[in-house]
Amino acid sequence: MRLALNSILRETAKRLTERVRATSWGDARRWFRMQGRLRSHEPTQIVVCAAMGAAIGALIAGLHRLVDWGHVLAFNITGGHSLSAGMGIDMERVLYVPVVGGLLLGLSAVVMRYFGAREIVDPIEANALHGGRMSMRESLRLVVDTFISNVSGVAVGMEAGYSQLGASVLSKVGQYFKLRRTDQRVFVAAGAAAAIAAAFNAPVAGAFYGFELILGSYAVTALAPIAAAAMAGTLMNRALTHPDSLFVVQEIFDFSNWVYVLFVLLGIFAAGFSILAMQSVTWVERGMRRLPLPQFLRPAIGGILVTLLAYPIPQVLGSGHGAIQLVFDRDPALTTLVVLLVAKLIASALSLGSGFRGGMFSSSLFLGCLFGATFADIASFVAPSLAPQHAALMMVGMGSVAAAVIGAPLTMVFLVLEGTGNFPMTVGVMVGVIVSSTIVRLVFGYSFSTWRFHQRGIGIRGAHDIGWLADLSVGRLMRADPKIVQEGMTVREIQAKYPVGSAKRVFVVGKEGVFLGQLDMASLHELKDEAVLDGKYARDFAANDDLYLLAYENVRTAITRFEEKEVEALPVLDSTVDRIVVGYMTEHYALRRYNQELERRRSADLGERDLFSISEPPR
Numbered sequence: 001m002r003l004a005l006n007s008i009l010r011e012t013a014k015r016l017t018e019r020v021r022a023t024s025w026g027d028a029r030r031w032f033r034m035q036g037r038l039r040s041h042e043p044t045q046i047v048v049c050a051a052m053g054a055a056i057g058a059l060i061a062g063l064h065r066l067v068d069w070g071h072v073l074a075f076n077i078t079g080g081h082s083l084s085a086g087m088g089i090d091m092e093r094v095l096y097v098p099v100v101g102g103l104l105l106g107l108s109a110v111v112m113r114y115f116g117a118r119e120i121v122d123p124i125e126a127n128a129l130h131g132g133r134m135s136m137r138e139s140l141r142l143v144v145d146t147f148i149s150n151v152s153g154v155a156v157g158m159e160a161g162y163s164q165l166g167a168s169v170l171s172k173v174g175q176y177f178k179l180r181r182t183d184q185r186v187f188v189a190a191g192a193a194a195a196i197a198a199a200f201n202a203p204v205a206g207a208f209y210g211f212e213l214i215l216g217s218y219a220v221t222a223l224a225p226i227a228a229a230a231m232a233g234t235l236m237n238r239a240l241t242h243p244d245s246l247f248v249v250q251e252i253f254d255f256s257n258w259v260y261v262l263f264v265l266l267g268i269f270a271a272g273f274s275i276l277a278m279q280s281v282t283w284v285e286r287g288m289r290r291l292p293l294p295q296f297l298r299p300a301i302g303g304i305l306v307t308l309l310a311y312p313i314p315q316v317l318g319s320g321h322g323a324i325q326l327v328f329d330r331d332p333a334l335t336t337l338v339v340l341l342v343a344k345l346i347a348s349a350l351s352l353g354s355g356f357r358g359g360m361f362s363s364s365l366f367l368g369c370l371f372g373a374t375f376a377d378i379a380s381f382v383a384p385s386l387a388p389q390h391a392a393l394m395m396v397g398m399g400s401v402a403a404a405v406i407g408a409p410l411t412m413v414f415l416v417l418e419g420t421g422n423f424p425m426t427v428g429v430m431v432g433v434i435v436s437s438t439i440v441r442l443v444f445g446y447s448f449s450t451w452r453f454h455q456r457g458i459g460i461r462g463a464h465d466i467g468w469l470a471d472l473s474v475g476r477l478m479r480a481d482p483k484i485v486q487e488g489m490t491v492r493e494i495q496a497k498y499p500v501g502s503a504k505r506v507f508v509v510g511k512e513g514v515f516l517g518q519l520d521m522a523s524l525h526e527l528k529d530e531a532v533l534d535g536k537y538a539r540d541f542a543a544n545d546d547l548y549l550l551a552y553e554n555v556r557t558a559i560t561r562f563e564e565k566e567v568e569a570l571p572v573l574d575s576t577v578d579r580i581v582v583g584y585m586t587e588h589y590a591l592r593r594y595n596q597e598l599e600r601r602r603s604a605d606l607g608e609r610d611l612f613s614i615s616e617p618p619r
Helices: 002-040 042-075 098-115 121-130 136-151 159-178 181-200 203-215 220-241 259-290 293-309 321-330 334-353 363-382 384-406 409-421 423-443 448-455 491-497 521-526 554-567 589-607
Strands: 218-219 484-486 506-509 514-518 569-573 582-586 610-613
Touching: 002 610, 042 098, 042 136, 042 159, 042 181, 042 220, 098 136, 121 159, 121 181, 121 203, 121 448, 136 159, 159 181, 159 203, 159 363, 181 203, 181 220, 203 218, 203 220, 203 409, 218 220, 259 293, 259 334, 259 363, 259 384, 259 448, 293 334, 321 363, 321 582, 334 363, 363 384, 384 409, 384 423, 384 448, 409 423, 491 521, 506 582, 514 521, 514 569, 521 569, 554 569, 554 589, 582 589
Parallel strands: 484 506
Antiparallel strands: 218 610, 506 514, 569 582
8 A cells, every 4th residue: 555655656746847847848948939039029129118118117207206205305395396496495404405415425425335336337338338238236326326316405307317227127128138239229228218208208309318318329220119118108107197298388489580590599609508517517526526525525515515505596406397387487587597597507516516416407408498598588688579589599598508418409309399399499499409519519529428428538429339349459450470579689680580571560679578669671671881780789770669559459549549640550569567569450450350340230230220320430
């Protein structure tokens, strides 16, 4: 009986094991099929982007509510007003909340450094240098820092945190499914687009934000995933929060042709103001670095300075998102506008320059609105017939300043179109946006994001994918058989070793192989006079010891150096310290390999279906 029971149990266990293995193997096969489908099937990618876009919209809705609740709690706001409206605020709390928030932010940075926190990679940098790979942990840290900064009431927006969260969510999905580099970059752009679309209740503007700022090009293959994510994020946010538009204007705009000249003039002035706004942040940073104080105290110092501005002018608090409608409705006097414009500009520079985390998206919209209103009042004073165009000039100023600062002109145009639904007004904004963004690009050369990269020493001017250049290094492309002579070798010996036509350039090295310069063999063979050659060594004719490449540099750096120095070949050194010659590279070969790789990337990544690129061409 016992033997029969044991036999039955063993048989049952065997069958269960086989079934579990079959099920596991079946699940694994289905998993790999799903993974492969996402990697290669465009409709599946669109569905995934839409689903995750909806999830991102829900996250943004929750964060937005959390920030509003934090403002009410921190500043005891009554009457349902927003912080930037400057009404219903407990002014006693203005005296200490920004300072406490700055101190908390500084201390959290110290704690993060203690635990070995890495540098945060934002969506633009991720797409430009890292193939769309982002760290969820570091992204969440940025979201927390941005939340603390916003609740502190300083003049920064949550948009940097929103786009970071959205981009990192879809970046993580792409990494999980091991997407190709191109698809991974599209997923990052789709995530940021969903976040911005949900934050501003503007799906088209959010989609173009993903195209212009995060992807760096308008590609047919990226259109559906990014648009689907932006639409899904907006619809989810509307379902959960019923958000209001950025601003509501009841006027019906209809302009005569000469008014567009005024829009051009406003765009020109807006360009100069935008450059001032971006530079002012750098000036504050430099001033903060000169203070003999620990770095973690800088945000608290910034909080103190913002408090000095906010106590008499509370409208400088917050990003300004909620105050835009107030300016449209109340039409403040010119003196009030100028004071508020200058104060808000200084508050934004102090907030970002002292170390608070956030973006200038909403702040630039509010600054542009104030700038346009100021311009409109001055224009109406000169020509009273322009008074009916006051709201139009405000919107043109808002779009022009924001487009120049953010570096996303079409995003701002569509933001106005979705906010007003008025086509003539959209065309007017487009005129100012084109003028201001073009001037800033030609004169200054940066948006706020890329200017910050420049200050950190990261040489990127957009999200166009240049990360592959790190793989195309000088060390990989160089020839490893350089013609080398010792510094003590006589000229006669060199001429005998390298007859006419056998070598164009020979590199001279000293003790332990240290590079001392190079010899032009054509010029050296022209020397026939015994008196000139007798007693002369390689070191006597070595020249250009400062012209070289380093093995870790990329091919584009090499091409730039060839052009600057007007030489055909350069030695490759292992480092600037040891200066050991490890190879050499010619300009012809560097250009050929760079162009081959660039063409291959364009064909493979975009399938030759890129409509047009908005990124700066390689230099």
